[in-house]
Amino acid sequence: MQARLLLEDGTLFTGKGFGSEGESVGEVVFNTGGTGYQEVVSDPSYCGQIVTMTNPLIGNYGITRDDFESFRPYIHGLVVRRHETIPSNWRAEYSLDHLLKTYGIIGISDIDTRMLTRRIRQFGTMKGILTTGNERVEELLERLGATPLLRDQVARTSTPTLFKSPGEKERIVLIDFGSKYGIMRELNKRGCDVIVVPHDTSADEIRRINPDGIQLSNGSGDPKDVPHAIETIRQLIGEYPIFGICLGHQLFALASGADTGKLKFGHRGGNHPVKELSTGRCYITSQNHGYAVLDESIKGTELEVTHINNNDKTIEGLKHKKYPAFSVQYHPEASPGPLDNNHLFDRFIEMIREHKRANPMRARQAHLSETLRGELHYAQK
Numbered sequence: 001m002q003a004r005l006l007l008e009d010g011t012l013f014t015g016k017g018f019g020s021e022g023e024s025v026g027e028v029v030f031n032t033g034g035t036g037y038q039e040v041v042s043d044p045s046y047c048g049q050i051v052t053m054t055n056p057l058i059g060n061y062g063i064t065r066d067d068f069e070s071f072r073p074y075i076h077g078l079v080v081r082r083h084e085t086i087p088s089n090w091r092a093e094y095s096l097d098h099l100l101k102t103y104g105i106i107g108i109s110d111i112d113t114r115m116l117t118r119r120i121r122q123f124g125t126m127k128g129i130l131t132t133g134n135e136r137v138e139e140l141l142e143r144l145g146a147t148p149l150l151r152d153q154v155a156r157t158s159t160p161t162l163f164k165s166p167g168e169k170e171r172i173v174l175i176d177f178g179s180k181y182g183i184m185r186e187l188n189k190r191g192c193d194v195i196v197v198p199h200d201t202s203a204d205e206i207r208r209i210n211p212d213g214i215q216l217s218n219g220s221g222d223p224k225d226v227p228h229a230i231e232t233i234r235q236l237i238g239e240y241p242i243f244g245i246c247l248g249h250q251l252f253a254l255a256s257g258a259d260t261g262k263l264k265f266g267h268r269g270g271n272h273p274v275k276e277l278s279t280g281r282c283y284i285t286s287q288n289h290g291y292a293v294l295d296e297s298i299k300g301t302e303l304e305v306t307h308i309n310n311n312d313k314t315i316e317g318l319k320h321k322k323y324p325a326f327s328v329q330y331h332p333e334a335s336p337g338p339l340d341n342n343h344l345f346d347r348f349i350e351m352i353r354e355h356k357r358a359n360p361m362r363a364r365q366a367h368l369s370e371t372l373r374g375e376l377h378y379a380q381k
Contacts, residue, residue, distance in 0.1 A: 001016065001017035001018075001021065001132055002014065002015075002016065002017060002132065003015055003016060003017030003018075003106065003107075003108040003130065003131065003132045004108070004130070004131055004132075004140075005028070005050070005077075005079060005108055005111065005116075005128055005129075005130050006128060006129050006131075006137060006140050006141065006144065007028060007119070007126055007127070007128045008126045008127040008128065008141075008144055008145070009123065009126060010137075010141065011119060012137060013079075013108070013111040013112070013116065014111070015108045015109055015110040015111040016083070016108070016109050016110045017106065017107065017108055017109075017132045018083050018085075018096075018097045018100065018107040018108075018109060019078065019096075019097055019099075019100025019101055019105050019106055019107035020100055020101050020103075020104045020105055020106050020107075021106070021132045022104070022106060022131070022132060022133075023106075023129065023130070023131040023132075023133060023143075024050070024076045024077050024105075024106050024129070024130045024131075025076065025127065025128070025129050025130075025143075025144060025147040025149075026048050026049050026050040026075075026076030026077055026127070026128065026130075026149070026150075027048060027049045027050065027125050027126070027127060027128075027149055027290075028049070028050045028052065028079075028116075028120065028125060028126060028127070028128035029046075029049050029050070029051060029052065029120070029125050029265070029266060029268055029290070030051070030052040030053075030054055030113075030116070030117045030120055030265070030268065031051055031052070031053055031054065031268040031269050031288075032054045032268065032269030032270075032271060033053075033055065033268075033269045033270040033271070033286075033336060033337070034055055034270070034271070035055070035270075035336060036270060036335070036336020036337070037053060037055075037058050037059070037096070038063055038064070038067045038068065038096075038099075039067060039068075039069050039180075039335050039336040040053070040288075040336070041073045041075055041078065041096075041099070041100075041105075042067075042068045042069045042070050042072070042073050043069050043070065043180055043288060044069070044070045044074050044153075044157035044178035044179070044180065044218075044219065044220060045178055045180075045218050045219060045220045045246065045247070045288045045289070046074060046075045046220065046288070047074035047075070047150065047153040047156055047157050047178060047220040047221070048074070048076055048149060048150035048153050048220065048221070049075060049076060049220075050075070050076050050077035050078075050079060050128050050130055051075050051077070051078055051079065052079040052080075052113055052116055052117060052120075053078070053079065053080050053081075053113065054113060054114070054117055054269075056080075056081040056082055056113070057081070057082050057084060058078075058080040058081075058082070058083060058084070058096065058109075059080070059083050059084040059085065059087060059095065059096040059097070060084040060087060060088060060089075061087055061088065061089035061091075061092060062087025062088075062089050062091075062092025062093070062094065062095055062096065063087075063092060063093060063094050063095065063096055063098070063099050064089075064091045064092055064093055065093060066091070067335075068181065069180040069181050069182060069335055070157070070178075070179075070180065070181065072103055073099070073100075073103050073105060074153075074156065074157055074178075074220075075105060076105070076130070077105065077106050077107070077108070077128075077130040078100065078105065078106075078107040078108075079107075079108050079111065079113060079116065079130075080107065080108070080109045080113065081109065081110070081111070081112075081113045081114075082109060082110070083096070083097070083107065083109035083110075084096075085097060106130045106131070106132060108130060120265050121264075121265055124264040124265055125264075125265050125266065125290065127144055127147075127149060128144070129143065129144040129147075150221065151221065151222070151225050152225070153178065153219070153220035153221040153225075154177045154178055154199050154219050154220065154221060154225065154226050154229075154247075155199065155200075156178075157177075157178035157219065157220065158176045158177060158178060158179075158198050158199040158200075158219075159176045159196055159197075159198055160198060161198065162195065162196065162197050162198070162201075163195075163196050164193070164194065164195050164196070165184055165187075165188055165193075165194040165195075165196070166193055166194075167187075167188055167190075167191045167192045167193040167194060168191055168193065169190065169191035169192055169193065169349075170191075170192050170193065170212040170213060170349060170352050170353075171192070171193040171195065171209070171210070171211050171212045171213075172187055172192045172193065172194050172195070172211060172212065172213050172214070172215050173195050173197055173206050173209055173211040173213075173214050173215070174187070174194055174195065174196045174197070174215040174217060175197055175199065175201065175206075175214065175215070175216055175217060175229070175232075175248070176196050176197065176198060176199060176217050177199050177216070177217050177218065177219030177226065177229065177247050177248065177251070178199075178217065178218060178219035178220050178247070179196070179217030179218060179219070180217070180218055180331070180333060180335060181335075182331070182333030182334070182335035183215065183217055183218070183245065183333050184196065185333070186332075186333050186342065186345045187215065187345065190345060190346070190349055192349070194215075195209055195211070197209075199219075199226060199228075199229055200228055200229070201232070202232060203231075203232045203235035203236050206232070206236065207239075211240060212240070212241070212352050212356065213240055213241040213242070213243065213348065213349075213351070213352040213355075214236060214240050214241070214242045214243075215242075215243050215244075215245075215248070215348075216233065216242065216243065216244035216245065216247075216248025216249075216251060216252060216327070217245060217246075217247070217248050218245050218246035218247050218248060218288070218331065219246065219247035219248070220247070221247075222260075222262070222291060223247055223250040223251050223254055223260055223291060224254070224260065226251070229251050230251055230254045230255050231255075233251055233252060233255035234255040234256075237252075237255060237256065237320065237323055237325055238322070238323040238325075240355075241324040241325065241348065241351045241352045241355050242323075242324070242325035242326075242327075243325075243326060243327065243344070243345075243348040243351075244325075244326075244327030244328075245327070245328060245331060245332065245333075246287075246288065246289055246328075246329060246330070246331060247289070248327060249293070249317075249318065249327035249328055249329045250289075250291055250292075250293060250329075252318065252325065252327040253293040253297075253303065253315075253318060253327070256301050256302060256303050256318075256320065257297075257300070257301040257302075257303075258293055258294070258297040258298055258301050258303055258318075259293070259294045259297035260291050260292065260293055260294060260297075261291065261292065261294050262290060262291050263289075263290055263291065263292055263314070265290075266288075266289055266290035266291075267287040267288070267289055267309070267314075267329075268287060268288045268289075269286070269287060270284075270285075270286040270287075270334075270336055270337035270338060271284060272284070272285045272286075272287045272309065272311065272330065273285070273309070273310035273311065274307050274308070274309055274310065274316045274317075274330055275307060275308050275309075275310050275316075276306065276307050276317070277305065277306055277307065277308065278306065282310060283338075283340040283341055284338045284340055285316075285330035285331070285332075285334075285337065285338065285340065285341060286330060286331040286334045286335070286336065286337025286338065287329065287330045287331065288331065289329060292314045292315060292329065293314075293315045293318065293329070294315075295313075295314070295315055298315070298318075302320055302321045302322050302323075303318050303319070303320060303321070304318065304319050304320075304321055305317065305318060306318060306319050306326065307328060307329075309329075314329075315329065316328060316329045316330060317329065324351045324352075324354070324355045326347075326348075326351075328341070328344060332344040332345065333345075
């Protein structure tokens with residue numbers, strides 16, 4: 001099966017198709033990870049994007065149910081140099097081709113992914129159309145120009161309803177902007193009682209849950225496309241300890257008065273060096289984002305830069321000067337990627353405990369009992 005990838009600048013790649021048949025439009029990006037294609041494909045942050053893997057061999061270890069980062073893939077296409085149809089891995093349950101067919105995702109192989117990556121690096125990310133059809137290039141370009149990129153990725157990938165992942169220790173509200181499972185796993189490993197809520201949950205609804213801390217998840221797209229989330233976070237800063245990751249980092253910055261902008265080609269991969277300013281130490285991080293907090297916008301806010309990217313000096317970490325709140329642009333849950341930064345979840349838990357020691361509150365059970373007594377009294381009246 002032939003497949004073609006056409007970029008909005010007219011560049012055409014012709015290769016072999018795998019996965020599903022059909023046509024798909026998305027933002028063409030690249031990921032530099034040496035492994036972890038299943039986690040990449042199932043990362044909700046790639047919603048609406050056609051993902052190019054720079055590693056030349058993809059599919060060689062198949063797909064396993066334990067390595068998914070979301071309920072289903074949200075990518076709009078997968079571009080690889082070589083697609084291995086027969087996986088060799090004792091954990092594999094089925095092939096990458098089977099996964100893409102199941103969810104109607106088109107794949108293309110046997111094209112020059114190095115040339116494609118260099119073109120994106122030179123000219124920036126751009127729209128592309130991936131097809132297994134035989135339409136003329138002029139027709140494809142016309143359809144590509146008439147098809148806008150998604151702006152509602154957060155709504156597409158967020159949980160529609162509240163759900164709970166029980167634990168016996170700190171209660172964490174995880175606001176789901178397209179969260180990877182790895183975040184919930186790391187919190188659960190620390191005994192946290194995690195309550196996952198939709199992206200449009202209001203501040204008052206979160207207060208009624210009576211959390212000890214708030215986790216802002218990763219997600220896809222432009223953070224300014226979810227102004228309701230910015231307002232919710234603005235209301236909660238100072239009331240609860242907050243930890244933001246990726247899109248959550250950008251939303252935390254916007255809620256604190258800073259600004260964000262689009263990067264030329266983004267940071268996507270498991271090998272990005274990040275410098276911690278307080279220690280001078282360099283961490284290798286897993287990243288997936290196309291937007292960043294603008295350095296000049298930090299002036300005049302209550303934010304302090306804690307980490308920078310060693311490649312392009314963009315902001316990778318922030319903390320609030322007055323309140324217990326911090327964020328990072330990279331993925332400390334590292335799925336896939338290095339495990340250098342798991343300690344940030346420990347830091348978040350310790351911040352929650354310090355906040356509770358400094359601000360003693362009534363026991364949660366007593367609070368709930370009073371609420372129930374009030375409801376019973378009202379019912380009797």
